Amino acid sequence: MNRTKNGSDEMELSRIDHILASEEPLIPSSGFLESVMERVREEAAAPPPIPFPWKRAIPAVLLSAGIFGWAAFELVRLGLLTVGKLSAVGSASLAMPHFSAAAAQPFEPAGWVALALGTSLLSWLLARSLAGRSGLL
Amino acid sequence: MQAAISAADDLADVNRVLAGDVQSFEGIVRRWQGPLINMAWRYCRDRGRAEELAQEAFLRAWRGLSQWRRESSFSTWLFALAANVFRSELRRFPTVTVPLEAAPEPSGPPTQHNTLSKELSSGAVRRAVLALPQRYREPVVLFYFHEMDLAAAARTMGLPEGTMKARLSRARALLRRRFPQLETEHAEIEFGALNPGKEA
Numbered sequence: 001m002n003r004t005k006n007g008s009d010e011m012e013l014s015r016i017d018h019i020l021a022s023e024e025p026l027i028p029s030s031g032f033l034e035s036v037m038e039r040v041r042e043e044a045a046a047p048p049p050i051p052f053p054w055k056r057a058i059p060a061v062l063l064s065a066g067i068f069g070w071a072a073f074e075l076v077r078l079g080l081l082t083v084g085k086l087s088a089v090g091s092a093s094l095a096m097p098h099f100s101a102a103a104a105q106p107f108e109p110a111g112w113v114a115l116a117l118g119t120s121l122l123s124w125l126l127a128r129s130l131a132g133r134s135g136l137l
Numbered sequence: 138m139q140a141a142i143s144a145a146d147d148l149a150d151v152n153r154v155l156a157g158d159v160q161s162f163e164g165i166v167r168r169w170q171g172p173l174i175n176m177a178w179r180y181c182r183d184r185g186r187a188e189e190l191a192q193e194a195f196l197r198a199w200r201g202l203s204q205w206r207r208e209s210s211f212s213t214w215l216f217a218l219a220a221n222v223f224r225s226e227l228r229r230f231p232t233v234t235v236p237l238e239a240a241p242e243p244s245g246p247p248t249q250h251n252t253l254s255k256e257l258s259s260g261a262v263r264r265a266v267l268a269l270p271q272r273y274r275e276p277v278v279l280f281y282f283h284e285m286d287l288a289a290a291a292r293t294m295g296l297p298e299g300t301m302k303a304r305l306s307r308a309r310a311l312l313r314r315r316f317p318q319l320e321t322e323h324a325e326i327e328f329g330a331l332n333p334g335k336e337a
Binding site: 014016017019020021023025026027028029032033035036037039040041043044 | 187
């Protein structure tokens with residue numbers, strides 16, 4: 001009785017095993033080796049991929065993180081202030097809180113718009129400067 | 138076949154390639170082209186595709202040669218890498234297979250002189266392996282590629298031997314259920330071998 005190699009000793013060899021185990025080996029075609037080596041040589045001769053410009057990107061990343069962090073902090077602070085005011089006024093004025101806030105501080109949104117525009121301008125200038133230095137522009 | 142390939146030659150060639158000698162990779166390809174093409178063939182049963190897959194595996198090996206940690210043999214690393222390449226490439230562009238139930242069944246047990254019928258049944262069984270569910274197909278392919286060395290097949294798949302064994306048993310059961318006649322034939326062959334005078 002034939003048995004398989006290590007680890008599967010209890011498996012008796014069946015006809016299916018014989019069929020699957022006894023295959024005529026394929027001989028590689030004559031050009032296979034050369035074709036693999038050609039591709040390897042191509043890869044070896046290719047210039048290395050351009051690394052990501054971390055040195056240039058880090059200031060921009062830090063700046064963006066700072067702006068977003070500050071914006072998040074301001075939002076939370078304003079939110080807490082609004083909640084505080086609302087709770088002080090009482091539940092009667094809960095129906096239309098935005099009208100009173102807008103009436104009290106009419107120019108506050110303009111400041112946010114200006115900040116957003118400034119940030120966009122800054123990031124555009126930074127991106128343009130980075131692209132110009134790397135020869136893309 | 139694989140045991141005859143010198144591990145020392147592999148190591149020397151890998152060191153030379155890592156030192157910048159591209160041409161030394163040729164030694165690796167020369168030694169392993171046969172095994173890798175045959176392994177790929179068992180995955181897809183298409184000669185042209187098998188060579189493409191083997192070529193892709195060699196390229197990945199070239200790119201990742203520095204990742205071979207030398208804890209295992211070069212062949213173990215290469216086969217595991219090749220199995221990953223074959224699996225992912227065949228997932229992207231699968232070979233055309235028929236469901237296991239639709240795989241042609243041999244018409245009957247072949248006689249001693251019926252070699253054509255034998256060839257047909259062998260072909261049917263080999264094609265049926267490709268129709269097995271994915272989780273059972275690869276253990277079968279690798280087990281028989283590694284000349285029924287369960288440990289080597291498990292290392293190539295990166296699976297514990299127990300898991301490999303369980304999947305293999307299930308796969309063999311599926312194949313036996315699909316080809317019950319081959320089991321009958323097996324019994325007849327064994328009986329014939331025990332009583333050779335009866336056949337004459």
